[in-house]
Amino acid sequence: MLKSSRPAPATSTSRTSTCRITAGRITAGARIAAIALATVALVAACKDEPKTGPTALPPETGTHDAPHAAPGAPTAGTGASAPGAATAKPARAAVPVETPLPNAAPLTGDSSRRTLLEAVDAAPDAVVVREALLALAQTAGADAVRPAAAKLLAKGDGTGGYADPEGAAAALEALIAAGDAESGAAAVALAKAGIESEDVFPGFVSMLAAVTGTAQPEARRLLVRLADDPVLYSDAVMALAPLREGAAAARLHDVATDADEDAGLRATAACGLLALRDARADGVLEGLVRDTKNDLPSYEVIDGLAVRGVPEALPWMHKIADPIIAEGENCAIELTSLAAGIATIRGAGNGMPEDVTELRKLLGKDDGMCDDEVLAALWTLGDDAQADATANVLAKYVAGAAAVFDEEMPVRLLEAIATRRKATGRPFGRVVDAAAALTIASDPRRPDSAGRAWRVRVAAARAHLASAR
Helix, strand or coil: CCCCCCCCCCCCCCCCCCCCCCCCCCCHHHHHHHHHHHHHHHHHHHHHCCCCCCCCCCCCCHHHCCCCCCCCCCCCCCHHHCCCCCCCCCCCCCCCCCCCCCCCCCCCHHHHHHHHHHHHHHCCCHHHHHHHHHHHHHHHCHHHHHHHHHHHCCECCCHHHECCHHHHHHHHHHHHHCCCCCHHHHHHHHHHHHHHCCCCCHHHHHHHHHCCHHHHHHHHHHHHHHCCCCCCHHHHHHHHCCCCCHHHHHHHHHHHCCCCCCHHHHHHHHHHHHHCCCCCHHHHHHHHHHHHCCCCCHHHHHHHHCCCCCHHHHHHHHHHHHHHHHCCCCCHHHHHHHHHHHHHHHCCCCCCHHHHHHHHCCCCHHHHCCHHHHHHHHHHHCCHHHHHHHHHHHHHHHHCCCCCCCCHHHHHHHHHHHHHCCCCCCCCHHHHHHHHCCCCCCCCCCCCHHHHHHHHHHHHHHHHHHHHC
16 A cells, blocks of 8 residues: 555545545535534524515625526426426425625626635645636636746655645646647656655646546546555545546455445445456445445545536446335435435536426425425526526525535535536526625634635635636
8 A cells, every 4th residue: 555644534624635536425424414514504594584474685786787697497408497387396495695795896707817826825735625626727817827837836845856846736726628639748747756756646636637638537537546544545436436447446346345445435335346347346235235234324425426427327326225215204404415416416407307396395395404405406407497496595605604614515516506607697697796705704613714715815815716617
């Protein structure tokens, strides 16, 4: 096994933080935070809601007053929203926003780019820096990334000859995303130097997974090696799962069948075997399903199966979640895992009619405790009848960030808004503006709060830039 010089990270406040890369996996903490926020809002709604019905989002002003279709109206190009639209079960009214959205200036292209560049310079951890650079690459191209990347590619006496190896990894990944032809070879050289010196960082994993072209075979070989690193192996397994890399099959099988391993990671590794059409995949997954009926946490397995671009995992998710949800009580965590997992696997705007039909049936389950997650998943998949309610879900997180906050839900929604290019105008415009201005007061009990707020700000800026293209 490789020996990493980095301790296993949880969350760090240092600029060179080795925060774990979860590659789209939803964590139990995020779901619990979502349910907690829903509980707070439900209690407030029961106490204060007017008899005339639920409170809508505050009226939008400024640049977001463009006319918009009423909820449920047909919309061109909305993926899964069309089938059954006339007879579909209507969505439950969203829980009212208890705290008004903070005032925020409408985003522009210039202010959004400034937010991203500020994040590169000032954000407290490496994950945020990486996401800001990628947002620049995806929305503004290589020319916008190069000046910021150049600072992180400064030479020094660190791994690979860089002063900040993890910052260099983020810069190279962003340049690769922007189409820079030479950065793939530089990424391979950086990772190889780190492996040889036993000084590797989580950012090396996503950097290697992004490499294309002639450098890709060597990048994949190094990524498979990192799947044996005692600290980075989980990140590497998650990155390898959707890549259909045959050389990883043995390692994926080892992780998937390790009874002492994290349940979610075992499921992700099994998903990788599914993607490879490995003959052992079904047997491994049958074992995981069987173990969820004993002592293996079912929601962790569902989360682990939610690997973007591997729809073969959907029947296995349903095999675990459906019997629990059918009982109708105490199914909140499994239900939210299933809803978020379907949206993750399919991707924004790519829902199938059967996904929408299944998810609409989940509205109101377990006293509606999980409706926010279900509504968000429905809209993400392309069900535009849920647009207003989904904007309300995002608004609750932005408005209530100081009280109950986990950034995963708003970041996922903002990523979907970016992909679907819906950040300007109604109903999302004003909420995205507020998200880009989000601040959270320093709290010694939550030293990671600043990084969490930065992730939301970066995702909001990216959503605006992507939507304005």
